[in-house]
């Protein structure tokens with residue numbers, strides 16, 4: 001495999017002058033994959049300056065139609081190279097190759113979606129000043145710092161890059177320290193799609209070492225952050241004195257409610273996907289399950305049967321072993337944290353229903369795990385669980401289910417399984433979350449604005465709202481012409 005291992009500034013790959021390097025580990029085997037250059041602060045500054053030059057020297061003035069044509073070319077390039085991108089994604093994260101291919105496909109499609117936004121670029125003329133003309137302009141902002149987490153490096157890169165570029169901004173991307181490979185590969189493909197040098201730059205390395213310099217750089221006008229709530233808070237604090245535009249796509253602990261009239265078989269299947277896909281390392285994911293007592297036994301029986309078929313395994317063996325549905329966790333410390341949350345659930349009265357252990361052998365694997373009725377104020381209820389762990393509680397009615405669903409600092413997603421419009425109506429109105437599903441697992445769509453409430457952040461990605469966050473709306477009043 002040919003790994004891209006250098007940072008990407010001003011249209012060229014280069015090693016870090018400081019000589020710093022980060023060793024990437026394959027989480028499925030715990031062996032080293034390759035060493036990637038670790039950017040230093042001077043190089044972060046060089047990347048921002050390169051982006052600023054590219055913005056001033058043409059990208060911001062390019063007609064939207066021309067930018068749309070380039071984004072369509074990006075989609076084609078990503079599709080032509082889909083297999084290589086998916087292989088890199090699988091190796092750096094550990095997910096099954098089929099999931100990595102799906103992610104690479106979504107990462108390509110988002111450029112096509114925002115290229116289509118070319119028809120939405122107009123401002124408005126408004127009848128305000130009698131005898132004059134009033135209009136609104138939609139202008140790009142300048143340099144965007146895009147900070148991406150480790151669970152979906154491709155799609156979460158696309159949801160920032162595509163609207164930012166369509167709007168006429170330039171970008172410095174910082175992928176997670178442990179998952180830079182697909183971002184670096186895409187930088188090369190963007191150039192082949194004729195994105196000019198400097199419009200997209202990639203700085204690799206540790207967020208705690210270079211993140212502050214990137215976020216606080218004077219020329220960075222907009223910060224697009226996806227990651228944990230803790231790091232998001234830190235970045236907001238850094239960016240506040242300079243009033244940088246921000247979107248904060250942060251952690252979540254989505255509740256799922258199963259009502260007595262639900263199609264239990266469909267619910268069990270959807271809940272399994274919604275919790276255990278990507279080994280449970282998802283922002284949107286059904287992470288707290290509340291089941292009405294009337295259907296609790298039936299649901300649990302179906303759910304355990306479904307989830308017991310989710311076998312952890314090596315992503316590249318998926319073709320020969322279709323039962324492999326989950327890869328490893330991304331890091332050893334990430335797995336330790338989930339195991340500690342499980343232990344807390346068991347110590348506070350929870351009953352282990354399924355899984356609960358690490359399989360033998362190398363890799364940061366953990367068996368898909370279900371725990372029943374732990375304390376309602378324990379760690380799995382209060383914290384985000386970022387791994388294959390599902391706590392389930394029996395509830396007596398909808399009032400209790402909604403109260404418990406809202407008993408969380410997070411508000412990213414929520415779902416309900418029912419055909420009863422009264423229940424749907426109450427969940428739609430009363431559960432505190434930015435995105436809700438009825439009889440569907442937790443899945444994002446390019447077309448639908450996506451973002452959290454409460455401590456899950458603010459601002460939207462996806463949809464035309466996602467583009468709005470990369471534009472300044474400027475009002476112009478023209479009067480008194482002679």
Ligand code: NAP
Nearest residue numbers: 148149150175176177206207211227228231249250251283
């Ligand atoms: P994370 O630890 O918060 O890291 C996210 C990104 O921030 C990484 O690139 C990280 O770099 C960087 N970073 C760390 N410290 C920084 C600093 N001081 N300044 C600037 N950047 C800094 O999150 P993660 O572990 O990668 O991902 C999991 C979290 O992301 C979960 O909470 C999950 O729910 C959330 N998430 C949210 C969404 C959403 O759309 N709402 C989507 C996916 C994931 P390093 O890797 O070098 O530390």
Ligand code: MG
Nearest residue numbers: 149150227228
């Ligand atoms: Mg992290």
